Amino acid sequence: MSIFESFGLRKVINASGKMTALGASAVSNEVAEALKQASQDYVDIEEMMEYSGKAIAEYTGAEDGCPTCGAAAGIAISTAAIITGKNLTLIERMPDSEGLRNEIIIQKGHQVHFGANIGQMVRIGGGKVIEVGSANKVEADHIEQAITDKTAALLYVKSHHAVQKGMQTIETMMNIAQKHNIPFIIDAAAEEDFKMYIKIGADIVIYSGGKALEGPTSGFICGKKELMEACRKQYKGIGRPMKVGKEGVAGLLTALKQYASLEDNAEDQIERMTQLNQSLEEVEGLTCSIKQDEAGRAIYRAQIEVNADKTGMSAQELLNRLETGNPAIFLRHHYVNIGILSVDPRPLLKGQEAIIANTIKSILREG
Template sequence: MAETALSPLRHLPSVDRVLRQPDVAILIGKYGRAETTRAVREALAALRDEMKPGAVFDDAAISASVLAYLEARAEPRLKPLFNLTGTVLHTNLGRAVLAEEAIKAATVAMRNAVSLEFDLATGKRGERDDHVRALICELTGAEDATLVNNNAAAVLLALNTLAQGREAVVSRGELIEIGGAFRMPEIMARAGARLREVGTTNRTHPRDYADAMSPETGLILKVHTSNYRIEGFTAEVGARDLATLARQHNVPFVNDLGSGTLADLSRFGLRKEPTVREAVDEGADLITFSGDKLLGGPQAGFIVGRKDLIAAINRNPMKRALRVDKMRLAACEATLRLYRDPDRLAQRLPTMRFLARSMEDVRKQAIRLAPVLAAILEGSAVVEAASCSSQIGSGALPLDTIPSFGLVMRPKGGGRAVEALSAAFRRLPWPVIGRVAEGALVFDLRCLEDEGLFRENITSLRFEASS
């Protein structure tokens, strides 16, 4: 009985025998012996689990299985994709696409030793902030500047430096949550500051702040509520008035702009967002803002403002834990330099280029691509070019939309078929990510620049609607 049960295993090739096969030997040269051996063991284990009496083992099939395993293991988890969601700065899809100048600068920094913390003039140790400090100050009008790895870190560091063990006064209507469980009250607690709420959810007055001032006050904090809007019976205290109140009580005023911008978005037909320079002019002692949102650069958090406060922040031991690396610093510098030429910003900075793209241009692209996609999905879905609306994303102007155009696909079979079609596009070599709305899969084309690659990519789509 045992002999009968084990007999098929006698024909299962050994690991060494498979490794000696010519096709597998080639894989060793490409993937390494250790990784190929692992793949062979996995392939043989799978055959063993599926073994049936009288099974015959084909060398070519085993080699193919080994190759498939190795290719899957070598596939990067972080995959490039087409963002056709209609959200230009999509947090889950990496936010800002970097400018070519930033990509080149980061590549140079990756390939070479660089003067990260080395002063070439004196031959002594330097400061990494020096590479962007003057540029940031030039563009914002601030006295001094520093940067960390994101805006949440910038807020955390400012609070910890200026209000540890003391009160941070903030309007109840500005105690935001920006996603990922980042809530302002919790970040204050982690920074060691005590939250002092003033006003109500919809209305806060100057007297609310004035009444909260005490010897325990560490700072006044204003948070730009970029990811929601309260309308109706509302009131808030402007930054200029808070700056005056802070000076009267000799406490710092910190203005967290969140997404932040160095350019006037009204130039692109969007509602105006407060710029960093305007926040400086309004008298804030410190301003924090992101690098990878409206600024259009890599992930970073900027802190600009009074020289003495920036110096105190740089002395905080937490600063070292939150600093940026050489690649990000190089990309930040290259991105900031683009703002010296505002007339060409929309051509050179992808974020601004996407926002400034005309609806007519997007419409023409949708009309070109609709028949291409319809031919691929023939018999499985109806495809049409149709108007839609884009949004900035990442908390910026949440209620404002941009007229756009896209492809609307309605597969046969209803809701489940829509989800199946969406999954089929996600399985492409370059996954295509859209949005499901009203029983259809919608591709907003505002962010589609490489039309040739998109056309080539969708030719491998495999989808059949259920009857």
């Protein structure tokens, strides 16, 4: 019995992905041990924060870093750092940034909801969101023409949530930022490469610690030294209510240390999802395939198209039955409105794909 079942909560099978709503990742034994040891000891927090910045820099190739309680906090803290620098008086003013250089330019297709609103995270940090272009089309001129003497930074959101079609590339946006000597921020929360964006010249890059890294609920910011020092100083301001504890930092650093040794399991993902698809082939009205992640990551999910006329049940109805069962099975449902459900193999424990297939068949048989 899991710790959550002992509380009287339902068992959860997570086939949705490394989603915050389901607890993000299940950590390794090494990370779990680090969390345990840190929770039973003491440390000078300021010293720990400075050390963690150096460690994050080592693993990302950045000049410095800053641990956070999550990527969303990283957006707010980075925004505040850009606006205030290391000025304590300004830090204590945030999010009141009236009269300061506070405008953050973002492409309209990147102003997304990830469980909360990207724009709100910027506003918490004192930023004024400036959306440019249209939801499905942004020209380089839209970005450049939005720059004023109030522009504090350009923000790029690298995410499957963001519109992929019609947006300007990271390179284009970064070139514009560099041309105007404006900091360039990349929200790369779920990305797998922790060095790429720093290497190409981004000033600030934000990651989740509980997604690709498979660490605890945490996050980190990396980038230029002056900006990272300003980020850490935000814990005397808007960062205070979103502070990361000693346990989170210990788990984060342990996860970063072991990340390089994690194996690419794309072949295993494809094999497991192929088996699931084959098990569902016998069900009339289900069309199954394997699809790579929309953002181009090495993630291969089973895609299940539900023909309601043949199954007698819509994809939304099937999803509701799965989620309200015990165990509760959560599938990826970004396209449920057009009859598509997906199974993400990464968070699945061994053999759970068979449970999912059998449960789907059982639900559809019962009607």
